Amino acid sequence: MTRTVETKPFSDQKPGTSGLRKKVPVFQQEHYAENFIQSVFDSLEGFQGQTLVIGGDGRYFNREVIQTAIAMAAGNGFGRVIVGQGGILSTPAASHIIRKYQAFGGLILSASHNPGGPHEDFGIKYNAGNGGPAPEKLTDAIFERSKAISRFLIADIGQIDLDRLNSVDAGGMKVEVIDPVADYAELMETLFDFDAIRNMFKGGFRMAFDAMHAVTGPYAKEILEKRLGAPAGTARNFVPLPDFGGHHPDPNLVHAKALYDEMMSDNAPDFGAASDGDGDRNLVIGRGIFITPSDSLAMLAANAHVAPGYKAGLKGIARSMPTSGAADRVAEKLGIGMYETPTGWKFFGNLLDAGMATICGEESAGTGSDHVREKDGLWAVLLWLNILAVRGESARDIATKHWATYGRNYYSRHDYEEVEVEAANRLMTELRGRLAALPGTAVRGMKIAAADDFAYHDPVDGSVSKNQGIRIMFEGGSRAVFRLSGTGTSGATLRLYVERYEPDPARHDLDTQEALSELIAAAGEIAGIRRHTGREKPSVIT
Ligand code: VG1
Numbered sequence: 001m002t003r004t005v006e007t008k009p010f011s012d013q014k015p016g017t018s019g020l021r022k023k024v025p026v027f028q029q030e031h032y033a034e035n036f037i038q039s040v041f042d043s044l045e046g047f048q049g050q051t052l053v054i055g056g057d058g059r060y061f062n063r064e065v066i067q068t069a070i071a072m073a074a075g076n077g078f079g080r081v082i083v084g085q086g087g088i089l090s091t092p093a094a095s096h097i098i099r100k101y102q103a104f105g106g107l108i109l110s111a112s113h114n115p116g117g118p119h120e121d122f123g124i125k126y127n128a129g130n131g132g133p134a135p136e137k138l139t140d141a142i143f144e145r146s147k148a149i150s151r152f153l154i155a156d157i158g159q160i161d162l163d164r165l166n167s168v169d170a171g172g173m174k175v176e177v178i179d180p181v182a183d184y185a186e187l188m189e190t191l192f193d194f195d196a197i198r199n200m201f202k203g204g205f206r207m208a209f210d211a212m213h214a215v216t217g218p219y220a221k222e223i224l225e226k227r228l229g230a231p232a233g234t235a236r237n238f239v240p241l242p243d244f245g246g247h248h249p250d251p252n253l254v255h256a257k258a259l260y261d262e263m264m265s266d267n268a269p270d271f272g273a274a275s276d277g278d279g280d281r282n283l284v285i286g287r288g289i290f291i292t293p294s295d296s297l298a299m300l301a302a303n304a305h306v307a308p309g310y311k312a313g314l315k316g317i318a319r320s321m322p323t324s325g326a327a328d329r330v331a332e333k334l335g336i337g338m339y340e341t342p343t344g345w346k347f348f349g350n351l352l353d354a355g356m357a358t359i360c361g362e363e364s365a366g367t368g369s370d371h372v373r374e375k376d377g378l379w380a381v382l383l384w385l386n387i388l389a390v391r392g393e394s395a396r397d398i399a400t401k402h403w404a405t406y407g408r409n410y411y412s413r414h415d416y417e418e419v420e421v422e423a424a425n426r427l428m429t430e431l432r433g434r435l436a437a438l439p440g441t442a443v444r445g446m447k448i449a450a451a452d453d454f455a456y457h458d459p460v461d462g463s464v465s466k467n468q469g470i471r472i473m474f475e476g477g478s479r480a481v482f483r484l485s486g487t488g489t490s491g492a493t494l495r496l497y498v499e500r501y502e503p504d505p506a507r508h509d510l511d512t513q514e515a516l517s518e519l520i521a522a523a524g525e526i527a528g529i530r531r532h533t534g535r536e537k538p539s540v541i542t
């Protein structure tokens, strides 16, 4: 029996960089989740009788919204729902399952790297039939719909047992509860040389993988320990918890500090890695050396051909605009295309679908390829392992040689979190207003060559996305980028990204913050960070 339930619109359901993210109590308001899900369905066409994939990262409120989403899928006329056991699907696994089973699309319940719990964050995003995040055109339509919605459709199907692998009929719709790991693990086996990695572990290679009590735990256990033979204990914090054990499941040097410290210690394993709440980010640390995500993208691209899935070479590389230019140098050497997109994985979809890019990456610890349409944390870790196994060198040696060949892009991101929204907007508006006047002027002896607000012209569908981040380019190739986060749930987060290229191998061993200190100071002065935000220093440096 399907019911039509009257509802009133909420004004704040605008999807951000990656779906709608709000505090749990916001999502717990009556009809809040229902309104958003119905707005998604109302913005789609042709899904009657089709398949919808549903899964989440296991955070607080996951199970409740999954039940609602299944009942609404039935109420709206989907023919089948595929849902991960326990309501679990990592973002990359969901992307794969949408593609593999030719689903119409999928709902992924996650706020990714944001903390979870009764007073923390929740999120919903829609991925289309190519497995990728809804493009801007669709997220805009969803937001418009959410402001006008007056009813939602829901079927009375009772609670679905999410814990048993099963296929049941629910109000004329089929619900299949599947193993969230199996299909994904199988895909990884087609891309990487599991024998070579297995032999490396057999030879005593030691690794630490921190799943941060988030969704990647079961995937890492199965793939690293079971299929690749890594010793038990290689995967840590591998049970997904609704509150991630009280931590931020954000694999960076602040929130994965224990792993970082261990990797810098005398008894460090050979390789350390971590992933985030929904399993699409990766942190990679070699023994005694942190590899920035921007460098990791470049190094993976330069070496990808050693893995079976990429032996034919890459078609092109894409990176988000604030990501360092390290990968550009690799693309140039390989003679392949290089694409610079706005922040957020949704902008890579067209390039991947069109066969223009094979590998994509973001400075925020996101790397992925055309095997799915999301970034993929474990995929990046496995590609690193494959490269380490084939080259037989340490991560440090690989990085040092990479820099000697291509030069080093010193790179860092400074986040100012929970800044007053008005102050953050004022800073950006003021800076935007001065862009035309900046070129030709100098700050701390550094001359500004160009300044603009990044706009992206999608080469595939011709769409234009404006105001994607303010870029200040200095003479000599250094740059500073300013943008406001689109994933936070309280106040505003100002992100400052700085980059400086160093060709001289004798200067490749500097401390990153020291190597960038003048540039950081100049960027702070240009934007008046202290004046606007009252902050003396950033909340997080990565
Ligand atoms: C951040 C990152 C961006 C990433 C997005 C989603 O967005 O900067 O690169 O794609 O999070 O990642 P923002 O707008 O806060 O800068 V995830 O792993 O949180 O889905």
Ligand code: CO
Binding pocket: 112, 113, 276, 277, 278, 279, 280, 281
């Ligand atoms: Co994520």
